Amino acid sequence: MRLLRIREAVQRLHEPERRIIEEFFWFWPLVALYLCVIAPGRNWWFPSKPLSTLGHQIDGLFYLILIIVSVTFVGTEFALGYAMWKGATRNPGSRAWFSHGSHKLEIVWTIVPAFVLVFISLTQLDVLADIRVLSRFPDSVKEAPVAEVMARQFEWRIRYPKPGTDLMTSPQPGDLYYVNEVHVPAAVPTMINLRTQDVQHAFFVPRLRVKQDAVPGLVIPVWFEIEEAGDYELLCAELCGWGHYKMKARIVAESPEGVSAYLTRLEREQNEDGVQEAETASVE
Secondary structure, three states: OHHHHHHHHHHOOOHHHHHHHHHHHHHHHHHHHHHHHHHHHHOOOOOOOOOEHHHHHHHHHHHHHHHHHHHHHHHHHHHHHHHHHHHHHOOOOOOOOOOOOOHHHHHHHHHHHHHHHHHHHHHHHHHHHHHHOHHHOOOOOOOOOOEEEEEEOOEEEEEEOOOOOOOOOOOOOOOEEEEOEEEEEOOOOEEEEEEEOOOOEEEEEHHHOEEEEEOOOOOEEEEEOEOOOEEEEEEEOOOOOOOHHHOEEEEEEEOHHHHHHHHHHHHHHHHOOOHHHHHHHHHO
16 A cells, blocks of 8 residues: 555656656665775775785675675665656556565575575685684694783783793793783784683784684684784774773784794893892992
């Protein structure tokens, strides 16, 4: 009944007014199609280009889904526009076609979305395995995490192994600690162990397209390879309490020599107690 009333209202309009309505419904699908085509080249969907090897694969999945959704949206809008144009211009005495109860249509709009979902699932399996399955990690990182990142309200506590040793699951004498700053080598596959001390958090680095929940009671390996040296913002993407908004840190990607120099400096700062320096100064 509502469609009939809309049709009657459109038919009562004068030709110029009816043309404006028809052009309006044809205009927006064309605008949507244009924006979807030019958006990837202008980086409108993301804060910047991905700067990790896995980031390129994740962006590829995003654009695949974007294409499928865009084609569906634009096609639907064109179909709506055509239906309104056809209904407004047909002969008043012609009979309408009713599709209610059509088994063929129900089969089509059940099978087609199911096929699309299965296609997307199969396409992303390799990417998911590269991110989550330990056996698919690069061989160079499987047994040598560079640091442990402990999330807790509302900071990121970093634990490095003592220079020259491997990182153990439990803290060891000589381990080095820092807060809200992680130093990792650039252009090298890197793995960290992610944990949480209290509630659930989420390790999220937007420019790297890295996101992993930190679940209480679990030690979760996370690997990435940062393509360019620089500073990258680390955020908590899981609402974890009143201070969630300020739970930020930075990841510093630098040369392996720069990371070694940083750990040496951190070890010296952590081990010195200031007493020896004061005594030496008084003697001089």
